[in-house]
Amino acid sequence: MEDDAAMTHAGAEADTVLEIAGLQLLRGARTILSGVHLRVSRGEIVALMGPSGSGKTTILRAVAGLEPFQSGAINVDGVMLAGGADVAKPVLRDLRRKVGMVFQFHCLFEHLSAIENVCLAPVHAHGITPEAARTRGLDLLRAFGVEHRAAALPRHLSGGEAQRVAIARALAVDPPVLLMDEPTASLDPERRAELGALLQGLQRQRRTLIVSTHDEDFAHDFATRIVRLRDGLVV
Amino acid sequence: MFRKVAQAFRPAIVVAIVTVVCGAAAQPRVLRWAGDPEGGAPFVEADPSHPDQLTGFDVEIAALLAEGVGRTAEFQNVTFRSIDQSIARGDADIGMSGIEDTPARRATLAVTLPYYEFREVLSVRDADASRLTSLADLRGKRVATLEGTIAYEILLRAEREHGLHAVSYEDDVHPYSDLVIGRVDAVLLDNVLAERRHRAMPGFTIQPQTVAIGHYVGVLSPHNAPLRDSLNEILRAAMRDGRLERIFRKWSVWNDDQPKLYEQLLAGVPVPPIVGFDTSSSVATISKWEAARRYLPSLLRASVVTLALSFLSMGLAVTIGVLIATGRVYGGPLARSALIGYVELIRGTPILLQLFVLYYGLASAIRLPAFVAALLGLALNYAAYESEIYRSALEAIPTGQLEAARTLGLSERQVLTLVRAPQAFRLALAPMTNDFVALLKDSSLVSVLTVLELTKQTQIFATNLGSWVIPGTMCAALYLAMSLPLAALARRLELRWRTTPP
Numbered sequence: 028m029e030d031d032a033a034m035t036h037a038g039a040e041a042d043t044v045l046e047i048a049g050l051q052l053l054r055g056a057r058t059i060l061s062g063v064h065l066r067v068s069r070g071e072i073v074a075l076m077g078p079s080g081s082g083k084t085t086i087l088r089a090v091a092g093l094e095p096f097q098s099g100a101i102n103v104d105g106v107m108l109a110g111g112a113d114v115a116k117p118v119l120r121d122l123r124r125k126v127g128m129v130f131q132f133h134c135l136f137e138h139l140s141a142i143e144n145v146c147l148a149p150v151h152a153h154g155i156t157p158e159a160a161r162t163r164g165l166d167l168l169r170a171f172g173v174e175h176r177a178a179a180l181p182r183h184l185s186g187g188e189a190q191r192v193a194i195a196r197a198l199a200v201d202p203p204v205l206l207m208d209e210p211t212a213s214l215d216p217e218r219r220a221e222l223g224a225l226l227q228g229l230q231r232q233r234r235t236l237i238v239s240t241h242d243e244d245f246a247h248d249f250a251t252r253i254v255r256l257r258d259g260l261v262v
Numbered sequence: 263m264f265r266k267v268a269q270a271f272r273p274a275i276v277v278a279i280v281t282v283v284c285g286a287a288a289q290p291r292v293l294r295w296a297g298d299p300e301g302g303a304p305f306v307e308a309d310p311s312h313p314d315q316l317t318g319f320d321v322e323i324a325a326l327l328a329e330g331v332g333r334t335a336e337f338q339n340v341t342f343r344s345i346d347q348s349i350a351r352g353d354a355d356i357g358m359s360g361i362e363d364t365p366a367r368r369a370t371l372a373v374t375l376p377y378y379e380f381r382e383v384l385s386v387r388d389a390d391a392s393r394l395t396s397l398a399d400l401r402g403k404r405v406a407t408l409e410g411t412i413a414y415e416i417l418l419r420a421e422r423e424h425g426l427h428a429v430s431y432e433d434d435v436h437p438y439s440d441l442v443i444g445r446v447d448a449v450l451l452d453n454v455l456a457e458r459r460h461r462a463m464p465g466f467t468i469q470p471q472t473v474a475i476g477h478y479v480g481v482l483s484p485h486n487a488p489l490r491d492s493l494n495e496i497l498r499a500a501m502r503d504g505r506l507e508r509i510f511r512k513w514s515v516w517n518d519d520q521p522k523l524y525e526q527l528l529a530g531v532p533v534p535p536i537v538g539f540d541t542s543s544s545v546a547t548i549s550k551w552e553a554a555r556r557y558l559p560s561l562l563r564a565s566v567v568t569l570a571l572s573f574l575s576m577g578l579a580v581t582i583g584v585l586i587a588t589g590r591v592y593g594g595p596l597a598r599s600a601l602i603g604y605v606e607l608i609r610g611t612p613i614l615l616q617l618f619v620l621y622y623g624l625a626s627a628i629r630l631p632a633f634v635a636a637l638l639g640l641a642l643n644y645a646a647y648e649s650e651i652y653r654s655a656l657e658a659i660p661t662g663q664l665e666a667a668r669t670l671g672l673s674e675r676q677v678l679t680l681v682r683a684p685q686a687f688r689l690a691l692a693p694m695t696n697d698f699v700a701l702l703k704d705s706s707l708v709s710v711l712t713v714l715e716l717t718k719q720t721q722i723f724a725t726n727l728g729s730w731v732i733p734g735t736m737c738a739a740l741y742l743a744m745s746l747p748l749a750a751l752a753r754r755l756e757l758r759w760r761t762t763p764p
Binding site: 091092093120123124126127128130132134135136137138147148151152153196197200 | 660662663665666667668669670671672673676680681684685688759
């Protein structure tokens with residue numbers, strides 16, 4: 028209750044796009060997150076760092092609405108998730124417009140080509156015409172340098188290509204916040220630098236990025252802020 | 263030294279060998295006779311008071327024949343329609359189970375003298391007794407009989423001449439029960455069978471008019487002709503001294519036809535296998551290739567039935583299977599346990615039993631036409647197996663795929679229809695094709711519901727021809743012609759849709 032009151036006040040602050048307050052998340056008897064507080068302003072690139080099991084991925088999943096939590100609250104650009112209760116469908120629908128997520132293993136739809144992966148949600152969840160979705164999808168693929176792979180199936184894409192398609196897919200519905208889980212895990216240094224440049228390009232469009240990573244160099248080179256986690260708490 | 267000893271003992275060795283051989287020959291031997299107790303009384307049936315013992319006039323005649331050749335009768339249980347083949351391959355010495363004398367049997371087996379004369383008679387429902395008295399009255403009607411009999415050949419001829427529709431059953435009970443409940447309009451069978459059924463089942467009338475006359479014989483392998491000749495002598499003696507008469511009287515099937523038959527036989531007058539039905543065009547009397555040519559159109563027609571039945575029931579099985587699988591993955595606990603119950607019930611019981619229950623068991627409540635019952639039976643059975651394929655395919659789609667779809671804003675229904683199901687379908691394709699090919703062949707089981715599909719038609723062909731070689735080869739070729747393209751198509755689709763990296 029106290030958290031909620033604080034959130035309303037904080038959410039009113041002009042540039043806060045994401046606020047996490049007192050996020051507590053248990054899996055069975057195991058505590059994964061034990062009261063995480065985090066405020067992110069529009070246009071930040073936040074690197075979530077910490078040892079394996081510190082809860083980086085879980086925070087991203089909770090913000091994306093994939094992980095129910097016991098207490099605390101999450102406010103994403105005005106959409107409110109409260110702990111201890113099932114999220115109502117309309118709230119979840121609103122949340123999906125605010126947050127995009129790029130998974131560690133990309134999770135591209137294996138039966139669809141790159142461009143079909145990008146266009147699926149705009150057409151089916153947002154009612155955009157297939158033609159318009161395709162035009163925008165190709166723009167995105169072009170912006171990320173993979174337009175020539177538009178017709179390829181995911182299994183024919185390299186790791187770097189698949190990641191770019193996955194980012195394009197997440198951005199196709201134009202969410203202000205983009206979550207990325209371990210994006211550098213499978214990239215060589217050159218690709219990693221390219222990814223960093225890509226993220227900085229997104230930042231210039233006033234998009235907010237929250238990136239979980241193990242990679243200190245990447246975080247120092249490209250993040251605007253590093254948040255360290257240990258045992259389910261922000262250190 | 264050794265040779266000397268051996269020489270000294272040579273006469274003894276010879277004596278020993280002779281003793282052993284003669285001893286074996288002198289032992290009381292058995293006359294193995296094949297019959298089908300399912301045929302029941304008065305032919306062969308398990309004694310109601312001692313189910314491990316057999317009774318029936320064929321049992322007594324077998325004992326009489328065995329005694330005549332100084333052996334003891336030993337029974338071999340053989341399905342009625344396989345008795346000829348079983349005898350030909352030497353499983354038993356003689357087959358006797360109300361077996362009809364036919365040109366085909368005379369051409370391919372050693373046949374004994376006819377020991378009983380029967381009449382092919384029509385049975386109709388009581389209400390039709392005055393209207394339907396002959397085959398000519400049955401235009402457009404369904405007329406039932408037992409498969410592989412003269413009666414069936416008569417009905418096939420009548421299909422062309424009188425426009426009736428012949429329905430063949432694998433037993434001689436259901437033609438009459440289906441007659442009474444209205445699934446068929448008449449039954450053509452031996453008077454022995456008709457009268458027996460009439461005693462137990464009210465509601466139908468046996469027409470007095472005789473459609474044809476036939477005879478029961480014993481069948482032996484062609485190389486057993488000498489034994490057949492001895493058995494004929496025993497039969498003649500039993501006709502002369504009244505032993506056969508006593509047996510038939512005991513079973514209440516003795517009538518005025520028999521003394522005339524015996525008189526003819528004892529006077530050495532040849533008795534034609536069938537009277538009142540022209541068998542000159544029977545396939546047994548023409549060349550095998552001519553027979554194959556003549557049967558090809560009906561085999562092709564039966565293949566169409568097999569294909570139609572397979573495609574329709576697979577379509578239905580896939581639909582029901584998808585619903586079951588979806589219910590099992592997404593449904594509540596109650597729906598889930600009900601569906602598990604259904605799947606286990608279907609998988610845990612034989613499909614043949616399910617078909618019987620659907621067609622005969624439910625007949626008093628709902629009278630499904632044979633084709634519909636066959637289609638439903640196959641579909642409901644295969645749906646259980648398909649649902650397991652789809653369920654495991656749905657569950658095999660990684661959670662990441664579903665979560666990615668959810669974070670993009672797709673509804674749960676869209677996640678299923680746009681992401682999960684299309685990928686699951688690709689996984690399910692190979693086992694599905696496998697099942698479809700299996701279904702194509704399992705469709706032969708529905709012949710027990712009188713559906714005339716490819717295997718059944720082949721059986722009829724083989725029975726009439728007296729050989730399985732050509733009918734079996736043609737049947738196999740037709741099944742392969744149907745299943746191989748399917749397998750090829752499935753392989754192509756699989757290659758195109760393969761989801762794992764090449």
